[in-house]
Amino acid sequence: MDIMQLMKWCRSYRRFDQSRAIPDVVLDNIMEAARLSNSASNRQQLRFLVVRSPEMVEKIFPFTHWAAVLPKEAGQPKDGEHPALFVVPTYEAAEKAKWTDVDIGIAEMRMTLAAAAEGVGSCILANIERGPMREALGLPESTEIATIVAFGYPTHTSRIVDMKDGDVKYYLDEKKDYCVPKRSREELFRMV
Numbered sequence: 001m002d003i004m005q006l007m008k009w010c011r012s013y014r015r016f017d018q019s020r021a022i023p024d025v026v027l028d029n030i031m032e033a034a035r036l037s038n039s040a041s042n043r044q045q046l047r048f049l050v051v052r053s054p055e056m057v058e059k060i061f062p063f064t065h066w067a068a069v070l071p072k073e074a075g076q077p078k079d080g081e082h083p084a085l086f087v088v089p090t091y092e093a094a095e096k097a098k099w100t101d102v103d104i105g106i107a108e109m110r111m112t113l114a115a116a117a118e119g120v121g122s123c124i125l126a127n128i129e130r131g132p133m134r135e136a137l138g139l140p141e142s143t144e145i146a147t148i149v150a151f152g153y154p155t156h157t158s159r160i161v162d163m164k165d166g167d168v169k170y171y172l173d174e175k176k177d178y179c180v181p182k183r184s185r186e187e188l189f190r191m192v
């Protein structure tokens with residue numbers, strides 16, 4: 001895939017083939033992508049918890065909430081559709097800096113692109129129950145979680161559609177594939 005194809009493919013996926021584990025070589029790339037990520041002042045303050053064992057994945061899955069825009073539960077992965085892996089970026093609360101969230105976003109984007117290059121789908125999740133998740137992961141209260149990323153082999157497709165009347169809501173088509181409206185370039189960019 002060239003880089004622009006990769007950008008198109010690298011959407012949010014919410015149903016996975018749970019029986020397919022992420023191979024070590026792909027996980028290596030995901031971790032290396034985060035390691036080499038840009039960070040403010042090159043501080044590299046993030047630490048990443050890789051939740052890989054099926055038991056741990058199942059332990060934190062109930063604390064993740066998917067596709068809030070869709071009618072009730074339509075976007076929540078069902079049994080057998082759960083992700084194969086989560087990566088949980090963490091930082092120490094006392095060290096929270098102005099750009100910590102930007103660092104997290106960049107690292108997550110790099111990880112999702114590295115995964116996509118190997119056909120692995122992902123979903124960034126902010127709608128999580130941080131308290132119970134922290135406890136399930138054995139993290140102390142001083143350790144913060146912002147957003148996390150789920151990874152797995154997708155069992156649906158997702159395509160960009162033109163936005164109508166400014167409606168940003170993504171939806172499912174008749175095959176339950178995702179359709180994601182994006183604003184036009186004219187709306188987004190202004191040349192000066």
Ligand SMILES: Cc1cc2nc3c(=O)[nH]c(=O)nc-3n(C[C@H](O)[C@H](O)[C@H](O)COP(=O)(O)O)c2cc1C
Pocket residue numbers: 010011012013014065066067068075123124125126127128147158170180
């Ligand atoms: C910071 C951030 C938080 C998100 N949180 C969630 C979430 O909690 N649950 C979910 O299903 N999707 C979540 N998403 C995915 C967005 O819904 C998705 O990016 C958006 O609908 C556009 O779809 P696309 O990623 O395929 O372009 C999040 C995305 C970002 C960037």
